[in-house]
Amino acid sequence: MNRLPVHLAALESEAIHVLRDGVSEARNPVVRFSGGKDSTVLADIVLRAFFPARPPIPLLHIDSTWEFAEVLTFRDAFAERYGFRLIVHVNEYGRAQSINPFDHSDVYTTIMRTDALRQALTAGGYDIIFGGARRDEEANRAKERIVSVRSASHAWEPRMQRPELWRCFNWRLKPGETIRAFPLSNWTEQDLWTYILMRKIEIAPLYFAHERNVVTRAGMRIVVDDPARMRWQPGETALPEKVRFRTLGCWPVTAAQPSEAETIAAVVLETLRAETSERHGRLGDNGSLERQKREGYF
Structure with a gap:
């Protein structure tokens, strides 16, 4: 060890x-x-x-x-x-x-x-x-x-x-x-x-770069985890892109990022070079996390 x-x-x-x-x-x-x-x-x-x-x-x-x-x-x-x-x-x-x-x-x-x-x-x-x-x-x-x-x-x-x-x-x-x-x-x-x-430590595979079906909205990459439940916009289609996640939440409101990091060592290196917060990809925060926490959110 x-x-x-x-x-x-x-x-x-x-x-x-x-x-x-x-x-x-x-x-x-x-x-x-x-x-x-x-x-x-x-x-x-x-x-x-x-x-x-x-x-x-x-x-x-x-x-x-x-x-x-x-x-x-x-x-x-x-x-x-x-x-x-x-x-x-x-x-x-x-x-x-x-x-x-x-x-x-x-x-x-x-x-x-x-x-x-x-x-x-x-x-x-x-x-x-x-x-x-x-x-x-x-x-x-x-x-x-x-x-x-x-x-x-x-x-x-x-x-x-x-x-x-x-x-x-x-x-x-x-x-x-x-x-x-x-x-x-x-x-x-x-x-x-x-x-x-x-x-x-074994972690969820979504943290590693892999080709996934992605829709881009307002500059954010949303992985379409369940196409049957996706709310598609006119003319929209999911395209394969190699991405991974820094943080995980509900799939419609958690943005992925382009990445080539397929191993933990590569993820560590990519994290050291990151210039934004890991919660930058949480579309649902919207500056309201303190209110949510006061109400009981973890």
């Missing part, structure tokens, strides 16, 4: 500490798992933190019903391979109303992501929810503590967060409150990919 650089070893150690500390205080913990690179690395660290025991924390996936097919396949295979209990939740009201990213924009995110997550957390009675969000992803993420308190309605209030001096974490909860814990808070995108490379 490759020896980690000092800074990566420190980040891994911190993440393991947060996981063990949180689980020791939790009544009913869960890991938010999307099948993306961040949650996959977090799940891999869960395995390391509690080895040789089976992972003591289940994986929770919020299925928007517009997930990439390859992500769902990867999600199921990952959970089965490593012995995780997988919990999948869909907002059935939103599905019945045919809420979709083409017609409903932010309403879609609220109903199929935020409301669905709140439903799942309430139904499961989870008190500590671990997630793979990192502070460097976006300005509003940078406001988060590693151990972030949520109200009884799963709402986030930045002014109510607790100090974390000398990495001392306060896991105490009032009745109805929950905690979102982010063990990867201090990692960067470059840290994450270097760690994936050195630990040889």
Whole structure:
């Protein structure tokens, strides 16, 4: 096994500490798992933190019903391979109303992501929810503590967060409150990919360059994952192009980028040269991430 650089070893150690500390205080913990690179690395660290025991924390996936097919396949295979209990939740009201990213924009995110997550957390009675969000992803993420308190309605209030001096974490909860814990808070995108490379972590294939059917809209490349559900514009057609993703979300609102990076090493090099944020390809953010987080979005 490759020896980690000092800074990566420190980040891994911190993440393991947060996981063990949180689980020791939790009544009913869960890991938010999307099948993306961040949650996959977090799940891999869960395995390391509690080895040789089976992972003591289940994986929770919020299925928007517009997930990439390859992500769902990867999600199921990952959970089965490593012995995780997988919990999948869909907002059935939103599905019945045919809420979709083409017609409903932010309403879609609220109903199929935020409301669905709140439903799942309430139904499961989870008190500590671990997630793979990192502070460097976006300005509003940078406001988060590693151990972030949520109200009884799963709402986030930045002014109510607790100090974390000398990495001392306060896991105490009032009745109805929950905690979102982010063990990867201090990692960067470059840290994450270097760690994936050195630990040889298997990730979803969408992160690697491959020829895919692409439609270009407003300068953004949208991979048509399900042609039958695509909202085609007049005269529009999908053309093959070699692309990959830096971040994964729902396929109609997540842009790909041209790339030749077919290996993790090539992805690391490409990431080091990147001049834009990885969330630059999320068409659904639209500057509203703080509002979404205040309402319960992860």
